[in-house]
Amino acid sequence: MNKTKIGIIGCGNISGIYFQNLTQTFVNTEVYACADIVTERAKEAADKYGIHKVLTTEELLQDPAVEIVVNLTIPKVHFDVCKAALLAGKHVYVEKPLSLTLEQGRELLQLAKERNRMVGCAPDTFLGGGLQTCRKLIDDGFIGTPIGGTAFLVNHGHEGWHPDPEFYYQAGGGPMFDMGPYYLTALVSLLGEADTVCGMTKVSFPERTITSTKKFGQVIKVEIPTHVAGTIQFKNGALVNMITSFDVWGSNLPRIEIYGTLGTLLVPDPNTFGGPVFLKMAHGTEFKEIPLTHIYQENSRGIGVADMAYCVQNGGVNRASGELANHVLELMHAFHISSDSQTYYKLASTCSQPTPLPLHLVKGYVK
Ligand SMILES: NC(=O)c1ccc[n+]([C@@H]2O[C@H](COP(=O)([O-])OP(=O)(O)OC[C@H]3O[C@@H](n4cnc5c(N)ncnc54)[C@H](O)[C@@H]3O)[C@@H](O)[C@H]2O)c1
Known part of the structure; x- marks a missing residue:
């Protein structure tokens, strides 16, 4: 090889x-x-x-x-x-x-x-067994036509454990730029490209006091929104409500759910490669756990690089592509621009839905 x-x-x-x-x-x-x-x-x-x-x-x-x-x-x-x-x-x-x-x-x-x-x-977690299983269920019609969904990442920030947490509260930080890439990349991989964003943002705590050991007691001035909420309309018509927040002390919200005309899919944490994946069909009485269809269920960071290496040698389009990441970058900015301008933001970038990984891959291979 x-x-x-x-x-x-x-x-x-x-x-x-x-x-x-x-x-x-x-x-x-x-x-x-x-x-x-x-x-x-x-x-x-x-x-x-x-x-x-x-x-x-x-x-x-x-x-x-x-x-x-x-x-x-x-x-x-x-x-x-x-x-x-x-x-x-x-x-x-x-x-x-x-x-x-x-x-x-x-x-x-x-x-x-x-x-x-x-x-x-990165992220290339959407190539993991969990999210690839969700992709297969959607592509194979198990939830019918996607209607919408939810995506939630809520916690109280990182000054309680991170030794140098200042960057989380400066430009380029905040909950959307820190964790949004995982959620948004997963959503684009599952639903295709986005079209419009309506966002609202706020700073609930203008100052943060570090409680991790090294800088205990130091105060950080918050320079970026720490509670970002909004709705994404995808090109396929699906409406996804999203909250990313560093202002919330606790929550029982799921990570990602996708709703379709025939069923509901519970998507695993997009910051991981594995499951579990749950599905409830229109006439089912409860959610059923679905066995994962694809390998790479453990921490397979770098699979996006291996996929790119395959394309270097054989041609083709790499899945964790710059085009996808640029679309996700625009989506993250879109929430903030929409909020600042109090208007809907229509995305300028386009992005093809990355090709799913094949079934029956042997570990170590991407084709
Ligand atoms: N740490 C995590 O758990 C994690 C998880 C997912 C993604 N990431 C992403 O990975 C990236 C790195 O994060 P990290 O936690 O490893 O950070 P880090 O600070 O631990 O490591 C970054 C390294 O880059 C080096 N570096 C900085 N500027 C450089 C330059 N101009 N030329 C050469 N080397 C340079 C630093 O010396 C450092 O060793 C970030 O983009 C982060 O968003 C990190």
């Missing part, structure tokens, strides 16, 4: 699962090099996962052997690192979000098109 050579930039918290899966789970990827502005982190990862080359970011981008750059840096440098990778002639896959601004997202897609390179972006 030909292995596509990957260069990972950013060896922080999330990188471990990428190193693990791209070196051990997927048969078509090889982590050829890694880099981090804190060289020690790249060295540590290289030792742990047997990576031969620890390079600077610049060296990694200029190394002709690297085919895909996997950008696992922090959100505010996603754009710069992705742009540099595309300019160096690499395909690039980036952790969420694609970029901070709509202009940056569009620029990356345009640059990739000009250079004939692929852009890919």
Whole structure:
């Protein structure tokens, strides 16, 4: 099996699962090099996962052997690192979000098109067994025509546990930009592209007091909305109500539900790869748990990279695509723009529904 050579930039918290899966789970990827502005982190990862080359970011981008750059840096440098990778002639896959601004997202897609390179972006949880099972049930008509749904991510923020929680309350943070990508990517994967958003936002707590140990007692000034509510109208006519909030102390709301003319689907947590999936048919008396139809039910982060590697070698369109991530980026902004302007926001970006994974895959393969 030909292995596509990957260069990972950013060896922080999330990188471990990428190193693990791209070196051990997927048969078509090889982590050829890694880099981090804190060289020690790249060295540590290289030792742990047997990576031969620890390079600077610049060296990694200029190394002709690297085919895909996997950008696992922090959100505010996603754009710069992705742009540099595309300019160096690499395909690039980036952790969420694609970029901070709509202009940056569009620029990356345009640059990739000009250079004939692929852009890919997390989350790739929609390729997991849980969400792929939901997709199959919808595609096969089990809930009939989708009518609408709900998507809820509500909690009280992260200053109670995170050692450096300030960024959650600054531009690029907030509940929508932090967790929205999982919910919105799942919804677009299940229902297709969105059309219009009506959003309302608020800041319920203008200041937050850190109660985690390192900065206990320090006060954070909240600079972005922390309670974001609204409705998305999808091109297929489905209306999904969504709340993302850091202002709520407790809730029994489900993560995602999809309602159809023939039944209701309870969708698992879109921040995971597994189930459970429940279905209630129009004439059924109760929800029944549905056995998952697809593999990749455990933490398979990096499957989007393996899928991109398949396309590098064989052609085709990568599923966790830049187009999808850019649509999701616009959706996240749409809630805020709609709220600020007190008007509906019609999306400008388009996005094809990503192709489902086939049934009967062997672990390690994406085709
Ligand atoms: N940690 C998680 O559980 C988690 C989960 C899902 C997604 N993510 C996403 O993954 C990304 C990384 O998150 P993280 O938690 O691993 O952050 P982190 O801060 O732990 O790691 C980021 C790493 O990138 C390096 N870095 C920063 N700027 C760089 C640059 N210009 N060039 C090279 N290296 C640079 C940092 O030194 C650091 O080692 C973020 O986009 C985040 O949204 C994180």
